[in-house]
Amino acid sequence: MKMPESVYVLAVYDRQYRVFRKLLGSSLVSNVANPILFLFAFGFGMGSFIDTMSGMSYLTFVVAGMIGYSAAFAASFETSIGAFTRYFLQKNWDAILSTPVTLAELMMGEILWASVKALFSAICVLIVGWLWGGVPTSFEPLIALPIVFLGAICFSCAGLVATAYAKGYEFFSYFFTFWVTPMFVFCGVFFDIGRFPDVIQYFAWFFPMTHLVAAIRPLTAGTEVGVTAILLHTGYIIAFSVAAFWIAHRKLRQRLYD
Amino acid sequence: MKRPSVITATNLVKRYGTLEVVKGINFSVPAGQCFGLLGPNGAGKSTTMRMIMGLSEVSSGELEVFGESASAMSREVKAKIGLVPQESNLDPDITVLENLVAFGRYFALSKSIIDQRSKKLLDFMQLNDKKFAPVNALSGGMKRRLTIARALIGDPEMVILDEPTTGLDPQARVLIWKQLTELKKDGRTLLLTTHYMDEAQRLCDQIVVIDSGMILDQGTPDELIARHVKGFVFEVQKPNLAASPENRWEQEDIGDSVLYFVDDTAEFIADLPEEAIYLHRPANLEDVFLRLTGRKLREN
């Protein structure tokens, strides 16, 4: 196994960036419009029924959740359906693997790009949330961003696991139903998970999303920040990423090198 | 003159599950030559090329590429090879020029080298007018030319071309032949598969004919012709065939007519009845190919 080198990882990243640049307009629109719609629905709509959640305004609560979720969605989409298209339909990966780029570097380039894109989505939500008045802190959210980036890496790795095992596009309906949607529902995006029964809480902590939201919420909401808790959450996210990367790499190696 | 070999295959075997598709082949590709891998559909040509690229695991036997085992090729060796795969895998999301640039980056080339080479390659493959076109706007022939240009971005010592001219019009084929000849003049090694025997005869210095994963024969085009089909071919329509008994002339029944492979034309013509209708031509590689691999359709 060759040691990954950044020049090759960046070459893969650069190709993604080039394609993205062409679609920058539409990408910006959806990245800004989506959180506005969600924040509108939940901040305004739900927020008028719910005064506070975990001791903060509901809008503040939801902004943190939406930052995490938008990163999760963007990263998951890019390395599942997006990457699968490049791999399976367009055969881009076959072409890349005939060059000095290794499979690990190819995967890292995909992950890096998906994570940067996810971070970009998260920043859009943060800015919209801040303008809306849902971010009552000053510089702390900037500390949240590197953690969001780590979370995005984790979601990207998980997306690649789905790509590695997918036989066709139908497979991704499972991925979205049993992985992405639960992140939306069970992981503290809209509700304090303390309200769920214990079993569901254990289940919720399996998802890296729960850890991500728990780690960034105090930072964007301005509540008390527990350093140890943040370290534990990021530790879990990193461990999950490593495991997912390893599984995806093993399966893709089997599939791409027959 | 013995040239060092760039690829050496020894008892090379490829199995998919229990199905053996390459059955212990031996060959070596000398540096600086055009080496042709010929064989009917399903013979194992693409599989062999994928093994050489390190994209498919060798099941048993040995395969050395630039002195390294194909399954553990270093980056340096990988960078010496350019591949034109059988199925196009150009990047449809970006333009013609960007395809070259992206590939240059996969080879870790500097920006100035990429700029300089992509300019040269667009000229070389006559794609300058299409520089900013998306790949999907190219015709099949242009895509093929771009795939070849792309394979050359790393300035490879060896270019592997899996059916580079299949489906192209005569003009495009002639251009590709001319450019492949240029590449050879630069001292690059070419490994080529094709189903066009005239192309193989024109371009290849050495040829291996494989069928069902086994080598049937190898040599220069002239050697193969001399060995299998003599100098000339007469295609004689039935029923007015040569008068001598069957074992006098090497022959093959192809339905409406019989092919005779002969050295001495005058003698053969003397043996034909007056009313015989025939075509007469020098033997070529196509005759060799059909004699070696038979006339039955493959993969049925």
Ligand SMILES: Nc1ncnc2c1ncn2[C@@H]1O[C@H](COP(=O)(O)OP(=O)(O)OP(=O)(O)O)[C@@H](O)[C@H]1O
């Ligand atoms: N991934 C695979 N799994 C199982 N069998 C395979 C696989 N790839 C190729 N084969 C089989 O291996 C044999 C050789 O295939 P290969 O593509 O090397 O033939 P080829 O000589 O390139 O043929 P063609 O001229 O049609 O391109 C075929 O019988 C094919 O069905």
Ligand SMILES: [Mg+2]
């Ligand atoms: Mg083939």
